[in-house]
Amino acid sequence: MVYAPELATILRISDTTPTEKIFTLQKNSGPLTFSAGQFIQVSVLGYGEAPFSVCSSPERTENFDICVRATGNVSDALHRLSPGDSIGIRGPYGRHFPTQKMQHKDILCIAGGVGLACLRPLISHIRHHRDNFARLTVIYGAKTPAALLFKKDLEKWQSDDTMDLHQIVDEPDENWQGPVGVITDPLKTLAVRADKTIAAVVGPPVVFRFTAQELLHKKVPEDRIYFSLERRFQCGIGKCGHCQLNDVYICQDGPVFSYAELTGRSEATEACLPE
Amino acid sequence: MPVHKFEDFIESLMQKAPVMGPVERKDQPGFYLFDWLENPEDFIPAYTGTTLPPKKAFFPPDQVLFDFTADTPPKIVPRQQTFSFFLMGVHPCDLAALAALDMAYLEPPAEMLWAENRKRAVIIGMDCMPDEYCFCTSTNTCHARKPCDLFFTRTADNYVVEVYSQKGRSLINQFALKKATDDDCLARDRHQYRKENAVCAHFHADVAELADILEREELQETWKEIAGRCYSCGSCNTTCPTCFCFNMHDAFDVNLQSGHRHRTWDSCQLPEFAAIAGGENMRKERWQRVRHRWHRKFDYLYRQFGMPYCTGCGRCSRACTADINIVDTTNQLIASARKPASE
Numbered sequence: 001m002v003y004a005p006e007l008a009t010i011l012r013i014s015d016t017t018p019t020e021k022i023f024t025l026q027k028n029s030g031p032l033t034f035s036a037g038q039f040i041q042v043s044v045l046g047y048g049e050a051p052f053s054v055c056s057s058p059e060r061t062e063n064f065d066i067c068v069r070a071t072g073n074v075s076d077a078l079h080r081l082s083p084g085d086s087i088g089i090r091g092p093y094g095r096h097f098p099t100q101k102m103q104h105k106d107i108l109c110i111a112g113g114v115g116l117a118c119l120r121p122l123i124s125h126i127r128h129h130r131d132n133f134a135r136l137t138v139i140y141g142a143k144t145p146a147a148l149l150f151k152k153d154l155e156k157w158q159s160d161d162t163m164d165l166h167q168i169v170d171e172p173d174e175n176w177q178g179p180v181g182v183i184t185d186p187l188k189t190l191a192v193r194a195d196k197t198i199a200a201v202v203g204p205p206v207v208f209r210f211t212a213q214e215l216l217h218k219k220v221p222e223d224r225i226y227f228s229l230e231r232r233f234q235c236g237i238g239k240c241g242h243c244q245l246n247d248v249y250i251c252q253d254g255p256v257f258s259y260a261e262l263t264g265r266s267e268a269t270e271a272c273l274p275e
Numbered sequence: 276m277p278v279h280k281f282e283d284f285i286e287s288l289m290q291k292a293p294v295m296g297p298v299e300r301k302d303q304p305g306f307y308l309f310d311w312l313e314n315p316e317d318f319i320p321a322y323t324g325t326t327l328p329p330k331k332a333f334f335p336p337d338q339v340l341f342d343f344t345a346d347t348p349p350k351i352v353p354r355q356q357t358f359s360f361f362l363m364g365v366h367p368c369d370l371a372a373l374a375a376l377d378m379a380y381l382e383p384p385a386e387m388l389w390a391e392n393r394k395r396a397v398i399i400g401m402d403c404m405p406d407e408y409c410f411c412t413s414t415n416t417c418h419a420r421k422p423c424d425l426f427f428t429r430t431a432d433n434y435v436v437e438v439y440s441q442k443g444r445s446l447i448n449q450f451a452l453k454k455a456t457d458d459d460c461l462a463r464d465r466h467q468y469r470k471e472n473a474v475c476a477h478f479h480a481d482v483a484e485l486a487d488i489l490e491r492e493e494l495q496e497t498w499k500e501i502a503g504r505c506y507s508c509g510s511c512n513t514t515c516p517t518c519f520c521f522n523m524h525d526a527f528d529v530n531l532q533s534g535h536r537h538r539t540w541d542s543c544q545l546p547e548f549a550a551i552a553g554g555e556n557m558r559k560e561r562w563q564r565v566r567h568r569w570h571r572k573f574d575y576l577y578r579q580f581g582m583p584y585c586t587g588c589g590r591c592s593r594a595c596t597a598d599i600n601i602v603d604t605t606n607q608l609i610a611s612a613r614k615p616a617s618e
Contacts, residue, residue, distance in 0.1 A: 001353035002387055003340045003523065003536070009348075028348070045343045045351075046534050048525045050552075071552050086348040205555060232551050234523050237384045241520030241543060244567075245557070247575035252384075267567075271557055 002237065005043045005088025011063055012083055016149050019069050020114065021079055022055070026063040027089065034058055035096035036121035037228055037256045041236050042066065042074065043088030044081070050074035051233040051251075054092060055117040057124030067117035067149065093236040094255045097122050097200055097226060105224075106135040106196045110211050112183050112203025116140055116149050118228050119202050123153075127163070134196060136163040141183030141207075145169050145176045166190075184210045194219035200256075202228045205272035212259055213274040222260040227272070229255050245271075276427075276434040276452050284450060285315040288361045295332050296363035297322040309362075318364060320429065323406055324588065328516030329369050330376060332362050333392040336513075339535045340388075340523070355391060362396045366403045368411050368586040371419035372516030373398070378580045379519055397442050400426040402466060405474045408589030410602050412471055413478040416586040430462035476602040480609045482583050485573035488612045494566075497611040501604055502562035504597050509542030511568065511591035511601075517584040518542075543567055569608070 012024040032040075034054050043049045050072065056065035070079045081087070099122070107126055111119045119138075126133050138157060142148045148167065157165045166186040168179045179185065183203070197220050201211050208227050215225050231243035231250050238249035246265040248254070262268035276284065288294050289312060298317045300306045307322040309329045327336070341353045365373070373393075380389035400423035411417040420426055424443030427434045435455050438444050455463075480488060512518045522541040527534040541548065544564050549557035558564045576584040585601070592600040 001341065001355065002384075003538070004351050004353045007348050007351070043525075043536075045349050045536075046345065046525050046527045049523060049536075069552075075552070084347075088349075088351065204553065230551055231549075231557070234521070235386075237386065238382070239380060239386050239519065240522070241541070242548065244543075244571075244575075246570070247578065267557065267563075270563070271555075 003090070003235070005041065005049070005090045007086050008089045010081055010083050010085050010087065013081075016067070016151065017147050019147070020149060021068050021070075022150075023066050023068060023078065024056075024063055025066065025087070025089070028086075031061045032064050032089075032092065033061070034064070034092035034121075036099060036125050037096040037118065038092035038094050039233070039236075039251075039255065040066070040089050040091035040093070041233065042078070043090075044074055044077040045088060047077035048074050049088070049090075049234070051093075051231075051236070053118040053121075053228075055120045057128065058121050059125065059128045067114065069114050091236060093233070093251055095253065097228075097256050098198075099125060102126075102198050103132050104134055105198045106193055107133055107137070108190075108192065108197055108199040109136075109138045110183065110187065110199060110201045110203070110207070111138070111140045112207035113142055113147070114149065115202030115204075115207065115228075119200060120150060120153065122200055123157070127160070130162055135193075137166070137190065138163065139166045139168070139183060139186050139190075141168045141170070141203075143170045145173050182210070183207055184214050187211060187214050192218045192220065194221075198224045198226065200226045200228070208272035209274055216259075216274070222263060223258045225259040227257055227259070227262065229257060229272075231255070276436055276447070276450060278429070278432055278434065280450060281320065281434060282315040282318075284447070285312065285318050285363065287449065288363065288446065289315065292359045292361055294318075294361040294363050295329070296361075297325055300326075312363075320364065320401065320427075322364070323403075324366070324409075324590065324593075326590070326594070327514060328372060328588070328590065329362055329365050330372060330516055330519075332360070332396060333373075333389060334376070334519065334521075334540075337537055337539045340538050342533065342535050344533045345527075345531065355388070357395070359395050359397075361399060363399045364401045365398055365423065366401065366588075367419040368409075368414075368416045368588040369516050370398070370400050370421060370423055371414075371416035371582075371586040372588070374419070374421045375517045375576075375580070375582060375584055375586070376519055377422060378582075379576065379584075382579075397425075397446070398423045399443070399446075402426070402428040402470065404470055406589070407475055408592045408600070409474055409587060410476040410478065410589060411587035412474045413476075413602070414482055414583050414585055414587035417471055417474070418467060419586070428463045428466055430459065430466065433459060433462075435459050435463040476589070476600075478602065478609070479606045482573065482577075485583070485605070485609075486577050488609055489566075489570055489574050491612045493614075494608060494611055495562075497608055498562040498566045501599065501607070502560070502565045504599055505544070505561055505565055506597050507544050507546055507561055507564065508596050509544045510594040510596055511599075512542035512544055513540055514590035514594040516586060516588055516590065517572070520548075543571070569605070573605075 052066040238252040243250035
């Protein structure tokens with residue numbers, strides 16, 4: 001039955017920020033095969049179902065991670081669970097990042113807030129096959145230093161001389177040494193090889209609007225700027241209607257779209273594209 | 276089939292399997308609903324239309340998808356009804372709507388729940404006469420027959436029965452019906468002609484033109500004007516025979532040891548329909564939701580499947596709490612799109 005989830009077990013829960021928890025999960029029936037950018041539907045039986053990006057490396061097959069911010073019925077219920085508890089999952093669903101097209105290109109990953117969860121599999125994939133890609137740059141903006149996700153990864157990426165990491169926060173605390181501002185600040189000063197670059201952007205709609213503006217200004221072509229759009233997916237198979245954006249179903253046709261695919265769609269312009 | 280044999284026919288169906296058909300609402304005489312027949316005479320052949328469309332036979336307003344237990348690990352048991360039934364007395368507009376839903380639900384990845392439920396039913400259509408809300412001549416559904424197995428048209432003393440499947444034929448075999456004469460066919464055609472001419476509401480453009488018309492940017496003000504009258508109650512969606520959006524939610528039993536996942540009809544007109552985690556709403560403004568409904572009916576799904584996802588049944592106009600009539604409103608949009616830019 002298409003809507004009945006498979007059982008999975010919580011192996012580990014790690015607190016990364018005051019509001020988000022990382023859950024390491026294992027499907028009872030075997031490994032989960034997915035590609036960077038795909039999402040799964042997670043059930044806490046009795047509370048309902050909600051979509052989450054798989055946020056671990058696609059190369060890690062024995063188990064996988066999701067990052068959960070407690071903002072609703074299901075995510076609140078997830079935060080109350082413990083290792084050993086069972087949940088239900090369906091998927092993976094959706095179109096992933098175009099990792100084939102990205103080969104031998106400069107990859108620019110731009111994450112706002114919890115958007116890093118969706119980009120982490122792509123960054124891991126690129127680092128795993130490092131020779132297949134040219135430059136790797138990650139720009140990550142968060143509201144506060146405490147809200148920065150995946151701090152261990154950030155340390156690793158910071159010391160990895162095959163990639164560049166730019167972190168920026170909006171509201172610094174007394175220990176913050178890095179730059180203060182918005183996510184487009186490091187982008188503005190970044191030297192971008194427009195003819196070789198593919199950008200992947202994940203964050204709230206306001207991040208799409210301003211980074212797209214900046215990337216277009218830097219002459220990155222419209223079909224090489226990718227967004228992953230978030231919606232409250234319910235069915236995952238293009239039927240329930242909740243994720244419709246004009247004529248496309250984000251759960252099936254996306255969630256990863258190029259700017260070129262979104263421009264001309266009025267609901268994309270109203271929500272997240274530059275005017 | 277002689278008219279006096281009709282109840283015998285229904286009785287013969289009821290002996291084989293449950294029959295769902297139009298019955299009069301006990302709480303509201305003069306209004307009808309599709310329900311399981313208890314007696315052959317409950318079936319009202321000349322019903323004008325039902326409040327809810329017959330899609331509910333395959334896609335109920337509230338349906339349990341699976342049961343679960345609160346054990347560790349939990350048990351999940353899918354629910355799927357398997358009994359066969361007859362869906363009797365479906366008007367052409369509602370047949371067209373079932374054809375529309377077949378396309379939408381079977382579009383890969385197909386929704387097997389719909390497909391399995393559709394296989395359970397034999398569908399018997401029946402012709403009708405329009406009321407002031409009907410506009411099936413504008414949506415090309417006035418004479419729709421797909422997907423029925425048999426189709427009945429009442430003439431003076433007879434029903435002319437059109438046979439569309441072997442399953443349908445097997446149901447009338449025992450009645451030794453005589454072949455329809457030329458006069459019978461003429462009487463049926465006269466009914467169809469009278470029906471067409473009795474439709475009094477019409478779109479002022481061909482339905483095929485609406486997709487382009489609705490995309491005109493200069494309609495912004497018109498959308499806002501229409502939205503100014505809309506209460507966002509969702510009655511239009513819940514009575515629509517082609518709407519297929521839904522919600523899923525869980526409910527525990529009172530013992531807290533077990534529960535069920537439900538699927539319920541949803542409405543894109545409700546403010547929270549396109550809300551996402553973190554407080555954003557993709558169609559926050561009422562005019563965006565109104566525009567979405569029209570686009571879905573006459574643009575997006577029209578372009579995808581080649582038919583409008585509106586069959587001219589008029590239910591949304593009858594149900595609208597703000598008296599927004601789909602024909603008048605569509606004509607208002609057509610007029611706005613055709614208005615020269617200088618005016």
